[in-house]
Amino acid sequence: MAKGKPTQAEPACRLYLVTPPALEPAAFAPILAEALDAGDVACVQLRLKDCSEDDIRRACDVLRPIVQERDVAFILNDHPRLAREAGCDGVHVGQTDTPYRDARKIMGNDAIVGVTCHDSRHLAMIAGEEGADYVAFGAFFPTATKTAEYKAEPDLLSWWSELMEVPCVAIGGITAENCAPLVTAGADFLAVVNAVWGHPQGPGAGVRALNAAIEAALAGPAG
Numbered sequence: 001m002a003k004g005k006p007t008q009a010e011p012a013c014r015l016y017l018v019t020p021p022a023l024e025p026a027a028f029a030p031i032l033a034e035a036l037d038a039g040d041v042a043c044v045q046l047r048l049k050d051c052s053e054d055d056i057r058r059a060c061d062v063l064r065p066i067v068q069e070r071d072v073a074f075i076l077n078d079h080p081r082l083a084r085e086a087g088c089d090g091v092h093v094g095q096t097d098t099p100y101r102d103a104r105k106i107m108g109n110d111a112i113v114g115v116t117c118h119d120s121r122h123l124a125m126i127a128g129e130e131g132a133d134y135v136a137f138g139a140f141f142p143t144a145t146k147t148a149e150y151k152a153e154p155d156l157l158s159w160w161s162e163l164m165e166v167p168c169v170a171i172g173g174i175t176a177e178n179c180a181p182l183v184t185a186g187a188d189f190l191a192v193v194n195a196v197w198g199h200p201q202g203p204g205a206g207v208r209a210l211n212a213a214i215e216a217a218l219a220g221p222a223g
């Protein structure tokens with residue numbers, strides 16, 4: 001998702017990093033740089049919960065350049081107006097956030113707007129028809145990062161990717177060890193929090209392990 005919208009020419013499945021829900025921007029900056037310098041990453045979503053708009057703006061100011069100067073898309077969670085004001089490449093909205101159409105109006109046609117669709121074919125078809133740049137399904141596995149109310153299965157990804165052009169993102173408890181069925185089912189992006197920021201050998205090792213697992217899954221059992 002580097003600079004603009006996903007294209008067919010991009011690799012079949014790429015990493016989508018979501019930040020930890022609470023962070024101190026100056027302390028997180030080198031950690032983020034380490035992750036981005038460890039391998040292919042399509043985009044970074046700044047997801048700060050229970051923070052003031054000023055805190056989010058300050059975090060954008062520190063973290064956005066680190067991401068964009070590496071030609072990686074910087075997406076803000078939940079706040080389309082802030083995303084536009086802060087120079088983000090896109091926004092991610094959930095079903096109880098600003099509706100897609102309003103987010104699109106605020107962000108403009110060139111920005112990335114992604115939509116959470118939980119485990120729902122219906123929600124995804126609506127988001128796709130309305131013009132979302134990607135639909136996100138989850139949670140595929142148990143996650144400690146947030147209370148996930150929905151459980152998605154890999155066949156949702158294969159159904160979607162066989163029928164639709166709009167890219168799909170898989171999220172929720174994804175690790176290098178469990179991601180293969182999502183990759184082979186057709187996920188265009190794997191969105192992860194803990195598998196990178198919580199990796200015991202650091203975020204760079206997390207990115208390397210996930211990219212190696214994606215590559216192995218795409219190569220198939222014989223690859």
Ligand SMILES: Cc1ncc(COP(=O)(O)OP(=O)(O)O)c(N)n1
Pocket residue numbers: 016018045047077078092093094095096097116136137138146169171191
């Ligand atoms: C890529 C991606 N997928 C799903 C979500 C979840 O969005 P939402 O349901 O709005 O929940 P919060 O993240 O806002 O707690 C996401 N952020 N990113």
Ligand SMILES: Cc1nc(C(=O)O)sc1CCOP(=O)(O)O
Pocket residue numbers: 018116118137138139140142143144145146148171172173174191192193194195
């Ligand atoms: C932000 C988010 N949304 C989810 C959903 O199911 O919509 S699961 C999730 C948290 C993902 O974190 P981790 O990779 O640590 O499990």
Ligand SMILES: [Mg+2]
Pocket residue numbers: 077078092093094097
């Ligand atoms: Mg949200």
